[in-house]
Amino acid sequence: MGVGHHEAAWRHPRTDQSRLFDVDHFVELGRIAERGRLNSIFLADTLAVGPNVARNTQSIFEPLTLLSAVAAATSHVGLIATASTSYNNPYSLARAFASLEHISGGRAGWNIVTSAQLDESRNFGGSDTPAHADRYARAEEFVDVVTALWHSWDADAVKVDAESAIFADPTGVHTIDHEGKFFKVRGPLNSPRSPQGRPVLVQAGSSDAGKELAARVAEVVFTAQRSIPDGLEFYTDLKARAVRHGRRPEDIQILPGIVPYIADTEEKAIALEQEFTDLISPDYALRQLSAFFGQDLSDLSLDDRLPELPPESAIEGQKSRSTLVRKLAEESDLTIRELLGRLGGGRGHRSIAGTPEQIADDLIAWFEAGAADGFNIMPPYLPGGLEEFVDHVVPILQRRGVFREEYEATTLSGIYGLTSHDAPAGAPVEAISR
Amino acid sequence: MGVGHHEAAWRHPRTDQSRLFDVDHFVELGRIAERGRLNSIFLADTLAVGPNVARNTQSIFEPLTLLSAVAAATSHVGLIATASTSYNNPYSLARAFASLEHISGGRAGWNIVTSAQLDESRNFGGSDTPAHADRYARAEEFVDVVTALWHSWDADAVKVDAESAIFADPTGVHTIDHEGKFFKVRGPLNSPRSPQGRPVLVQAGSSDAGKELAARVAEVVFTAQRSIPDGLEFYTDLKARAVRHGRRPEDIQILPGIVPYIADTEEKAIALEQEFTDLISPDYALRQLSAFFGQDLSDLSLDDRLPELPPESAIEGQKSRSTLVRKLAEESDLTIRELLGRLGGGRGHRSIAGTPEQIADDLIAWFEAGAADGFNIMPPYLPGGLEEFVDHVVPILQRRGVFREEYEATTLSGIYGLTSHDAPAGAPVEAISR
Numbered sequence: 109m110g111v112g113h114h115e116a117a118w119r120h121p122r123t124d125q126s127r128l129f130d131v132d133h134f135v136e137l138g139r140i141a142e143r144g145r146l147n148s149i150f151l152a153d154t155l156a157v158g159p160n161v162a163r164n165t166q167s168i169f170e171p172l173t174l175l176s177a178v179a180a181a182t183s184h185v186g187l188i189a190t191a192s193t194s195y196n197n198p199y200s201l202a203r204a205f206a207s208l209e210h211i212s213g214g215r216a217g218w219n220i221v222t223s224a225q226l227d228e229s230r231n232f233g234g235s236d237t238p239a240h241a242d243r244y245a246r247a248e249e250f251v252d253v254v255t256a257l258w259h260s261w262d263a264d265a266v267k268v269d270a271e272s273a274i275f276a277d278p279t280g281v282h283t284i285d286h287e288g289k290f291f292k293v294r295g296p297l298n299s300p301r302s303p304q305g306r307p308v309l310v311q312a313g314s315s316d317a318g319k320e321l322a323a324r325v326a327e328v329v330f331t332a333q334r335s336i337p338d339g340l341e342f343y344t345d346l347k348a349r350a351v352r353h354g355r356r357p358e359d360i361q362i363l364p365g366i367v368p369y370i371a372d373t374e375e376k377a378i379a380l381e382q383e384f385t386d387l388i389s390p391d392y393a394l395r396q397l398s399a400f401f402g403q404d405l406s407d408l409s410l411d412d413r414l415p416e417l418p419p420e421s422a423i424e425g426q427k428s429r430s431t432l433v434r435k436l437a438e439e440s441d442l443t444i445r446e447l448l449g450r451l452g453g454g455r456g457h458r459s460i461a462g463t464p465e466q467i468a469d470d471l472i473a474w475f476e477a478g479a480a481d482g483f484n485i486m487p488p489y490l491p492g493g494l495e496e497f498v499d500h501v502v503p504i505l506q507r508r509g510v511f512r513e514e515y516e517a518t519t520l521s522g523i524y525g526l527t528s529h530d531a532p533a534g535a536p537v538e539a540i541s542r
Numbered sequence: 543m544g545v546g547h548h549e550a551a552w553r554h555p556r557t558d559q560s561r562l563f564d565v566d567h568f569v570e571l572g573r574i575a576e577r578g579r580l581n582s583i584f585l586a587d588t589l590a591v592g593p594n595v596a597r598n599t600q601s602i603f604e605p606l607t608l609l610s611a612v613a614a615a616t617s618h619v620g621l622i623a624t625a626s627t628s629y630n631n632p633y634s635l636a637r638a639f640a641s642l643e644h645i646s647g648g649r650a651g652w653n654i655v656t657s658a659q660l661d662e663s664r665n666f667g668g669s670d671t672p673a674h675a676d677r678y679a680r681a682e683e684f685v686d687v688v689t690a691l692w693h694s695w696d697a698d699a700v701k702v703d704a705e706s707a708i709f710a711d712p713t714g715v716h717t718i719d720h721e722g723k724f725f726k727v728r729g730p731l732n733s734p735r736s737p738q739g740r741p742v743l744v745q746a747g748s749s750d751a752g753k754e755l756a757a758r759v760a761e762v763v764f765t766a767q768r769s770i771p772d773g774l775e776f777y778t779d780l781k782a783r784a785v786r787h788g789r790r791p792e793d794i795q796i797l798p799g800i801v802p803y804i805a806d807t808e809e810k811a812i813a814l815e816q817e818f819t820d821l822i823s824p825d826y827a828l829r830q831l832s833a834f835f836g837q838d839l840s841d842l843s844l845d846d847r848l849p850e851l852p853p854e855s856a857i858e859g860q861k862s863r864s865t866l867v868r869k870l871a872e873e874s875d876l877t878i879r880e881l882l883g884r885l886g887g888g889r890g891h892r893s894i895a896g897t898p899e900q901i902a903d904d905l906i907a908w909f910e911a912g913a914a915d916g917f918n919i920m921p922p923y924l925p926g927g928l929e930e931f932v933d934h935v936v937p938i939l940q941r942r943g944v945f946r947e948e949y950e951a952t953t954l955s956g957i958y959g960l961t962s963h964d965a966p967a968g969a970p971v972e973a974i975s976r
Contacts, residue, residue, distance in 0.1 A: 116707070118702070118704065118709065119704040119707060120704075125702045125704060126702075128702070129644060129734075131613075131614060131644065131645045135614065154732065155633065155634070155637075155732065156732055157715065157730050157731070157732040158732075161709075161710050161712050161715045161730070162707075162708055162709060162710055162711070162712045163707060163708070163709050164709060164710075165702075165709045167732040167733060168641075168644055168733050168734060169641045169644055169645065169733070170637050170638050170640075170641035170733070172606075172607055172638070173606055173607060173610040173638055173641040173642055173645060174610070174641060174645065176607040176608070176610040176611045177610045177611055177613060177614035177645050178614075179565075179611060180565060180569065180611040180612075180614045180615055181614055181615075195631070195633075195634065196634065197629070197666060199589065199629075199665045199666060200589070200629065200630065203589075203604050204604050204606070204607055206604075207602075207603045207604035207607040207608060208607055210563060210565065210602055210603055211565045211603065211607060211608065211611050227728075230727075230728035231633040231727055231728055231729065232631060232633060232727070233725065233726045233727070268552070268559045268560075268562070268599075270552065270553040270554075270559060273550070273553060273597060273821075273823045273826075274596055274597070275552065275595075275596060275597050275598060275599045276595050276596055276598075277596070278595050278596045281591065281595045291667065292667045293664075293665055293666070293667070294661075294664035294665055295665065296591050296595070297591070298588070298589065298590055298591040298592075298601040299601060299602050299603070299604070300563075300602060387707075389707045392707075
């Protein structure tokens with residue numbers, strides 16, 4: 109996320125704004141993550157400049173191209189790109205991810221999103237906010253089509269036998285002949301089976317339809333949870349749903365987001381968080397809040413409380429995020445100003461300010477309570493906030509025996525320990541006979 | 543093109559087939575091109591595995607992702623990606639190219655194709671070969687939409703003023719509000735103006751509709767021409783068409799393709815070409831021939847002549863390439879076997895076998911006759927064939943004063959000397975005020 113997950117990160121002296129445009133900045137983030145033996149880096153994305161172009165620093169690079177560049181300069185860390193099922197076609201997206209797979213040697217992940225915003229719809233021929241149910245119906249079929257395309261080459265179809273002029277065994281390459289409600293695709297994919305078969309499937313929708321999609325297909329789930337009881341409820345619910353879809357609980361890994369403010373004393377960490385809160389632009393934050401609820405809240409007074417708003421079932425925007433925001437405002441009786449401060453760091457994700465030990469204790473508490481399989485670390489500023497985490501928190505987690513010392517796999521599914529991921533015996537390049 | 547432009551390159555001992563899957567192979571090609579001060583590298587693409595999967599080695603990587611990886615490992619050479627106007631949407635493609643622009647610092651080019659094959663149509667919901675006229679009508683509108691999106695951010699719109707919390711000046715970022723026959727797109731693009739404003743536009747269609755599109759929008763044209771008179775006719779025609787579209791002749795640069803077989807004697811070069819010809823698989827080549835004419839020719843006997851075939855006007859496949867192939871067969875009274883041999887190296891492009899001096903003489907003769915502004919070098923095998931050209935032919939061209947010794951520009955449009963390319967004063971990053 110540019111120079112940090114906090115929306116005002118680019119205004120803080122700990123960031124260098126010119127790096128927003130610098131591909132080497134993202135290469136550096138990948139290398140720092142790799143130094144910390146983190147599973148992956150993850151790029152969010154939206155398909156519109158958004159309502160407040162004056163302050164939107166987020167979408168300069170497109171994830172698949174940017175992560176291809178990062179792939180060339182890293183060797184182990186996973187590369188998770190966000191891409192929309194509403195505004196892509198399955199063949200092209202399957203191909204692009206297969207390409208990232210081949211470029212990275214099997215380190216690709218796909219964060220499946222359905223693109224809720226009206227501004228996005230208008231860039232792709234639409235006039236209205238697309239209905240939530242329609243987006244998810246298309247997403248379900250989309251995932252099935254791309255998965256079939258990724259499996260349209262058998263793992264051993266590539267022969268590369270120069271003597272007999274056989275590149276691939278045609279009996280191992282299959283049309284998919286899909287004809288559904290949204291798509292008609294013949295196949296096969298024009299790229300051989302990739303090193304891990306297909307990217308790791310990632311999802312973050314927390315609405316009922318979002319959780320059902322995740323339960324059926326996702327292997328990694330990003331989620332915003334603000335307390336261990338809430339996290340535990342989500343975790344238990346989603347694992348149970350996965351089991352109902354015939355999967356094992358360990359086939360779907362749940363990673364709440366955290367925004368860590370790290371310093372050598374708790375006081376300094378709290379002061380650091382306050383510096384970022386003080387940089388929030390209320391009008392930008394109000395527009396973000398509007399997007400959660402799918403309606404214009406930009407005229408709210410900062411000293412008022414959140415007004416009466418439609419129930420989650422009536423919201424075509426970010427359903428579950430709107431509920432989280434509403435709950436946060438009500439439980440702590442926050443003014444709009446206070447609410448925006450709490451949201452500024454992670455757009456609803458949980459912030460922690462503390463020493464490296466305190467951060468490590470917090471993560472371990474969630475893990476041991478059964479509310480998380482891991483975490484999506486969202487540093488408020490980059491690359492500094494990621495370096496703080498990798499250099500000071502990770503060693504504590506390693507000493508306590510809850511995090512790896514070295515990578516023990518070369519593919520992203522291997523790093524996540526996804527034993528049910530359909531990996532071929534070896535990368536195509538290893539199957540080559542001369 | 544994988545391990546070489548000759549269709550049987552992967553079967554020749556001068557290639558290493560494992561590199562078909564190796565991103566470092568393509569990085570190496572970029573670096574060799576850069577060592578030779580070549581303008582750019584260019585990746586062709588089709589959106590289907592093609593009729594003969596057993597021998598199709600071409601489409602493992604997708605061009606935009608692969609060239610993003612190459613961008614990160616090179617500094618000057620241009621990066622031209624093929625992408626289809628028939629099976630992409632304008633917003634996503636404009637964004638992906640803007641991203642490659644930012645990743646490469648302004649070295650992107652877009653080879654505009656309309657995707658003629660039935661197999662491609664079937665991967666995107668179609669059942670028939672799309673009509674030639676419809677493809678070009680959509681392409682014309684597509685190019686206009688993406689161009690408007692690339693210009694939706696003024697060159698000086700990005701401010702990045704942390705003090706006043708202004709990332710961009712909203713008055714410099716514009717919706718495009720396009721509503722046409724094929725597309726409805728609001729904009730603006732979700733990526734700021736790129737280093738050279740937009741990619742260099744490349745085109746290779748040689749049908750009448752293809753030439754009209756090129757004359758209106760292309761800055762670089764790839765073409766298959768087999769003799770100086772033919773090349774001169776094409777060159778003169780296309781420049782005149784460009785002038786009729788209100789452009790200057792130098793705004794559109796014409797680059798015939800050549801397939802060079804290089805050795806220290808002419809005899810050795812001819813023997814090398816013969817080695818490749820001997821590796822051609824007739825049934826694979828017949829399927830390629832079928833694609834040119836848009837009909838099944840796979841049952842032809844290799845010792846016969848080309849049968850009576852429909853005129854170019856009735857062909858929905860590769861119109862102009864079919865005419866070139868027909869002319870080649872008739873003028874030299876070739877059997878199908880001989881014709882396939884001539885086509886194997888460059889699918890219709892001209893082969894030259896000779897010493898470095900002979901190759902250089904040939905290129906200079908075309909250039910001085912006014913039949914070419916430059917050439918698309920299509921080495922039969924890679925990387926070796928490119929190294930031969932860069933290390934042995936380029937120095938002769940430099941000594942004779944017809945090719946640069948050093949890069950004198952950092953953007954691709956600058957390298958091509960396209961003074962009419964709408965470049966902003968500088969890359970956005972240079973416009974940043976702290």
